[in-house]
Every structure is written in C-alpha cells, then in structure tokens.
Amino acid sequence: xxxxxxxxxxxxxxxxxxxxxxxxxxxxxxxxxxxxxxxxxxxxxxxxxxxxxxxxxxxxxxxxxxxxxxxxxxxxxxxxxxxxxxxxxxxxxxxxxxxxxxxxxxxxxxxxxxxxxxxxxxxxxxxxxxxxxxxxxxxxxxxxxxxxxxxxxxxxxxxxxxxxxxxxxxxxxxxxxxxxxxxxxxxxxxxxxxxxxxxxxxxxxxxxxxxxxxxxxxxxxxxxxxxxxxxxxxxxxxxxxxxxxxxxxxxxxxxxxxxxxxxxxxxxxxxxxxxxxxxxxxxxxxxxxxxxxxxxxxxxxxxxxxxxxxxxxxxxxxxxxxxxxxxxxxxxxxxxxxxxxxxxxxxxxxxxxxxxxxxxxxxxxxxxxxxxxxxxxxxxxxxxxxxx
Numbered sequence: 001x002x003x004x005x006x007x008x009x010x011x012x013x014x015x016x017x018x019x020x021x022x023x024x025x026x027x028x029x030x031x032x033x034x035x036x037x038x039x040x041x042x043x044x045x046x047x048x049x050x051x052x053x054x055x056x057x058x059x060x061x062x063x064x065x066x067x068x069x070x071x072x073x074x075x076x077x078x079x080x081x082x083x084x085x086x087x088x089x090x091x092x093x094x095x096x097x098x099x100x101x102x103x104x105x106x107x108x109x110x111x112x113x114x115x116x117x118x119x120x121x122x123x124x125x126x127x128x129x130x131x132x133x134x135x136x137x138x139x140x141x142x143x144x145x146x147x148x149x150x151x152x153x154x155x156x157x158x159x160x161x162x163x164x165x166x167x168x169x170x171x172x173x174x175x176x177x178x179x180x181x182x183x184x185x186x187x188x189x190x191x192x193x194x195x196x197x198x199x200x201x202x203x204x205x206x207x208x209x210x211x212x213x214x215x216x217x218x219x220x221x222x223x224x225x226x227x228x229x230x231x232x233x234x235x236x237x238x239x240x241x242x243x244x245x246x247x248x249x250x251x252x253x254x255x256x257x258x259x260x261x262x263x264x265x266x267x268x269x270x271x272x273x274x275x276x277x278x279x280x281x282x283x284x285x286x287x288x289x290x291x292x293x294x295x296x297x298x299x300x301x302x303x304x305x306x307x308x309x310x311x312x313x314x315x316x317x318x319x320x321x322x323x324x325x326x327x328x329x330x331x332x333x334x335x336x337x338x339x340x341x342x343x344x345x346x347x348x349x350x351x352x353x354x355x356x357x358x359x360x361x362x363x364x365x366x367x368x369x370x371x372x373x374x375x376x377x378x379x380x381x382x383x384x385x386x387x388x
Contacts, residue, residue: 019057027060106245
C-alpha cells in the first residue's frame, strides 16, 4: 500500500515535515480556501502541488473536490456547478493530479457527537453516541418527526439525559456536530442548519441515488478521458441522521454505484471505519468484490456498541478484523500489480498532542503516526508470512 497522510494546508498544525518524518510519501489534501462549487484554478492547484513537492512529497490524492448541494439536490444552478466541476477536473489533470476522493452526503460530511472523548488510557477519540444524536435532533435542533427516526427507548434515554445536561455540555454537543469538520465552515448556526436540512424535505433515498447517478454520468466520461480516478467516500455514519437520506453505506449501495456508469474511473474510497460501523458489512468480502473499483483506502477501526453508537478505536483493535482487511488488500495488490494509496484515519489525540488545542479533532500527528506504524508493521508481517 502507498502510505499517505491527510494535510489541511499551511495552517495545519501538522506540517509537511512532520508527515515526512512519519514515513508517508503521499499527501492527501484539497484547496480548502475555494468555496464549494467554484472552479479550482490552475494557479491555485500548482501552488499547493509545488509546496508539497518542495518538501519531497507527492500530492497522491485530492480530498475532496466537494460536490455542491445544488448538484445533490439537482436544483437551482446545478448545471453550472457541474460545469464548474468538470473544469476543475480538467485543471487538476493539466497539473498532473489525477486521483479524487469525494462524497455525496447531504449537508454534513462525517458527523460525531464527541470530538475529544476520553479513553481509559487518557487519550481522546472521536465518538458517535446515538442517544446524544437524538438529544441534538429532538431538543437542540427541535426537528419535526424525530420520533420516526429513533426507537422509543433511545428517545426516553435522550430526554432523561438532556434534562441532566449542563449548558456547557449542551454547547459542546452542538459544537461537535456543527463545527467539528476540518476544512469546512466553522460558523454554521442552528437557524442556518435548519434551512440547509429543509432543502431535502421530500427527497428520498431513491431520489438522491438518482441525482448521484445523473452527476456521475455527467462527469465520469470526462474523468475517464482525462485519466482521473474518482473515488466516492461512504457515508459516515452509515445510517440516516437528521432525517436526511444516506445512500452509500452498504454492499448493495456500492453495487448500485458501480452500475450507475461502467467505467474504471467510477470508483470507491474504501473506508473501513465508515463501512465498519455498519455490522452488516463484511469488509474483506466487499474488498474482494469491488477490488477493481477500489482506488483509495482509509484504514481505521471503530468499536461498535449495541444501540448503534461507536467510537474510534486503536487502528488494529475494534469491531473489524484489520488483519483480514489488510491481508485481502495485499492479495489484491499482488493480483493487480498495483499499490493502492492508503492513509491512517482519525487517530487518537495523545501524548504531547493533548496540549495542542488548535489541532483538528481526529487529525493530530502522533495518533495517526501510531496508526500508520501499526498498519505498516501489520502489512509487512502479512506480506512476509502469507502473501509471498
């Protein structure tokens, strides 16, 4: 596997020098200063690419060129936004960057209720708590028809817990959901959030899948012509939240995706954390099934809980068998004679990074370095004992 690391640009507390010391050779980043739906210019792309290459690294994957909400909804100026997307693809290809991770999640990217949940060893992790999500939806957001989204037992626990929460705890929950996403807006308010969600009123899973299919049929022929690999990221968490449909969360959804348009450019970012939070997903089986379409790997592990909650566990622990996952990946790489770009994802905040209050939650240096080292060792051990 080609070892890569997520980097959020020159303002990131984790520098390119730090990443190089971790042993990664590839950088995963984006033009975070460009508004969603606008064109990525050649000048901006080259500036980032040159900065990376001056540090002896390679821009291995773009994550992400965001898909504008109007494209997801197929309304308003969506045709203009698709043309902008196409121009951005042409520009990155001209600059020699030809791997793009993207997602089709409505309104929010990955969502957590805790950004700094303390583990037994004193480090902190990202956590999704089903009861706290219900608290946010029912009592902070005050979303209509929330009773249709949660079991009665979850809502009873949510009401009881909410009554005992301090104002600081309620603010922490709101901030975790609205302001916890690196590289996105940091000033989202509850009224604005309600407006964004309301745009999806009446949009079903089938509608959103149809809109994704339309988008792909517009851009994938161009991507294939340009030699670009598009790799969709699964929904995180892999189930509906906020009354919004989630459409890339299972083996069946990935079947639909690859059938929307038959092209090697229509691929997958196989995230073992997002897909692993769904207990119905057999990760090694899915990797084998979609081996020709997996262009990018996010390797992390979550610990599932019975009520649907989960937290980011150590990379080699948790509910998914990372040994079997990596073994299957290495087998496929050998068969295809390729090296799939991989990055360790959502590391714990630990050691000296616990003192850093400005680092992006889940993206501190030491926790991801630990994850990368563990995955590197696992990969080497499997390769030498089982694959060769």
